[in-house]
Amino acid sequence: MGAVLVQRDGPATRLVIDRPERDNSLTAADVRELADRLETAAADPATRVVVLAGAGGTLCTGMDLAEVAGGADAGGGSGFFDLLRRITEIDVTVVAALDGRAVGGGVGLAAACDLVVATERSAFSLPEALWGLLPCNILPFLIRRTGFQRAYAMTLSTATMTAAEARTAGLVDELDTAQGRHLRRLVGRLAKVDRATVGEAKAYCATLSPIGADTREHASATFARLLRTPAVHTRIDNYVRHQRMPWEQ
C-alpha cells in the first residue's frame, strides 16, 4: 500500500499515483490499490469529482516491468482492464490531470477517464510494439476516445504524441496552463451536476458505444499470449537486468 495518495481539495478528491522512483509504473498490487481508492472516494457523497494525477506530473508509465520479469501477471491479468472499465462506469466524474508523460497503461488510464486535462508539456506514447507486445487492454478505451486510426497509428508507430496533437486527436479534452487554472474551473463546473445524473450519463452513453465482455476476454488472452513469447521475455529480461532497451539489442 502507499502507491496512491488521497487528497481532498474542495469538491474534488485527488488520487495521486506516487511511485516516482519507478516513474509511476504500476504493479498488480498498485492497480488493486488504485481501484480501492477510487471506490472509497466515490462512496463519499461529498466527493463531486475525482481527479487522477501522478506525483511529479507524469500520470503513469504502465506496468512494472520488474514484476513482469519476475513472472507475475501484472499486465496479463484482467485487473487493469477492469480498472479502466470501472472508471467509465462509476457514478462520479473522473478527470485525468497530466503535467508530464503517460506511457502504455498510463495512456489507458487517461483514455478511460471521463475528461482529460493536460499541460502543454504533457506527452503520450504506446511503446508496447517495440517490446513485441500490444496495448491490448488500452486500445478499446483509446479507440472510443480518438477513433480507430489515431489509436492504431500510436500503436504501430510507437511515436510520442504532444499534448497539442493529443487534443486534436481527442485524447486530451482541454489544454491547461502550468498553474492548473482550467482544471480548477472545470472541477467547479462539473460539481454542479448531480452525482445521480453523472451515473445516468455514464450508463446511457455506455449503451451507445459498449465495451463488452468479449472485448475483455480477447484483450486478456492476446496480451497473455504475447507476454509468453520468447522474444518478449528476452527483451524484458535484458531491460530489467541490464537496462538495455529493446531497440538497442
Place this chain on the structure above:
Amino acid sequence: MGAVLVQRDGPATRLVIDRPERDNSLTAADVRELADRLETAAADPATRVVVLAGAGGTLCTGMDLAEVAGGADAGGGSGFFDLLRRITEIDVTVVAALDGRAVGGGVGLAAACDLVVATERSAFSLPEALWGLLPCNILPFLIRRTGFQRAYAMTLSTATMTAAEARTAGLVDELDTAQGRHLRRLVGRLAKVDRATVGEAKAYCATLSPIGADTREHASATFARLLRTPAVHTRIDNYVRHQRMPWEQ
C-alpha cells in the same frame, strides 16, 4: 403554425425557425411543423438543397420548457428523434447554417444535418445535465458526427464549445464569414449532385453507421424517465415560474 418561415433562394429552400421571443426553442407542435416543412420542401424537385437556419442567427435552443412544465411531453416523445432521423434519410441535402447558438435540441438538429456551416461567433452547448436530464435523443446523432468522446464530454461538462472547437470536433463542417460566402458556394456545389444520388448516398452511408430502432426506444424511455424525476420537475418549475436557473438553486 408559423414557427417556421419558408424562403426560396435559387436552388435552395430555406427553413427558418422563427420564435425569437423564446430563443427559437421548439414546442411539440413546432417540431411537427418543421418536419412537415421539410417534407414539402423535399417534395419539390426544384429544391436541390434545404438550408435549416434560425431567425437572428441562433439555430435553436431546444425544447420549450414552459410546455414541458405544463405536462406536455415535448421532448419526451419520439417526435424529435424521428425528425432528426428523417433529416438523415430524406433524399435532399440538408445544411444547417448557424450565426449564433445551438443549445440542447439545437445541437441535435445541427448534428443530424448532412453538413453544418457556422460563423465564428456560433457556439454549441448541451446544458441538459444541469437540469438532471440527458441529451438522449441527440447523442446518437452527435456521436455519429464527432465520435464518442466529444459528445460525451459536452454532455458531462455542459461547457460551451466555440465554432472553431466544433470544427475540430467535426460538429461544424465549414466555418463561414459573417456574409455567408462559404454557404453560398457550398449550396452551388451541392446543387450539382442529382437528388437521386443524394438519396443513394444517404441510404448507403446509413448502412455503415446505423442508428436503429433500439436506439430510438432506449432514448425515448430514458428521457421520459428522467423527466418524471422530482428533482428535474422542481428545476423546470423554478425556471418557468421564477426564471431561476438550476445552478442558482
Place this chain on the structure above:
Amino acid sequence: MGAVLVQRDGPATRLVIDRPERDNSLTAADVRELADRLETAAADPATRVVVLAGAGGTLCTGMDLAEVAGGADAGGGSGFFDLLRRITEIDVTVVAALDGRAVGGGVGLAAACDLVVATERSAFSLPEALWGLLPCNILPFLIRRTGFQRAYAMTLSTATMTAAEARTAGLVDELDTAQGRHLRRLVGRLAKVDRATVGEAKAYCATLSPIGADTREHASATFARLLRTPAVHTRIDNYVRHQRMPWEQ
C-alpha cells in the same frame, strides 16, 4: 504489367504507381498488379515497411474511366475492395506517401494504408457523386480512419480537402516537407518493430473495428447497380469521348 514500379530503399520497398499519362488511374489489371507487388514485397523478410506512392506525387486518381466506358467492371468488381482489405491485413506496415492528389479510389488506397504521410500541397477528393456514383468500396475504410461525418461530407460535397484539413480529419497522419524528411524518420522508426508484431497488431485491431463480408458484398452490389444506370453511363461516355465533365452537361 508495368504500371507499378518496385524500388528498394533501405528497409523499405517502394511501390510506385506509374501511369502519369492517365493521372495514375488504375485499370482492373493495374489493381491486380498492385496486389501482386504488395504480396511479393511482403514475402521478403528484409522488407520492414512498404511505401505506396505515385509517380509525380499524385498517388492515384481512381479507376480508369475509359475501361469502365468499354464495359469492363474495373471498379464494379470486388478486386479493389479486396486490395484495400489486404493492405489492412498483410503483416507488413504499409505507408502511403503523397506529394499530390488522391482522387476517388486513390483516397481509398490512402485510407486503407496503416499510415499516411503527405506534403502540404497534397489534396484529397471524392468526386463520385458528380457522376451519379458513390465511393462504395472506399467508404468503409475511410470511415474507419476519419469517423463517419468527414467521410460522408466528402462524399456529398465532392469538395477537395487540403492536406492540413486531412490531417485534422485523421486522413493524413503526418504532414511532411517537400524533401520527405518525416517519411524517412517514420520508416526508420517503423523498421524497429518486428514483422510478427505488425501482423499481431493488424489482426488484433481489426477485431476492434471489423470490416466484414457483408460490407464487401453490399459495397460491390451497390456500386455495380449505380454503374449500370443510364445517367452514369451517359456521363462516363461523354467524358471518355468528348472530355466533357458531368457538371458541364
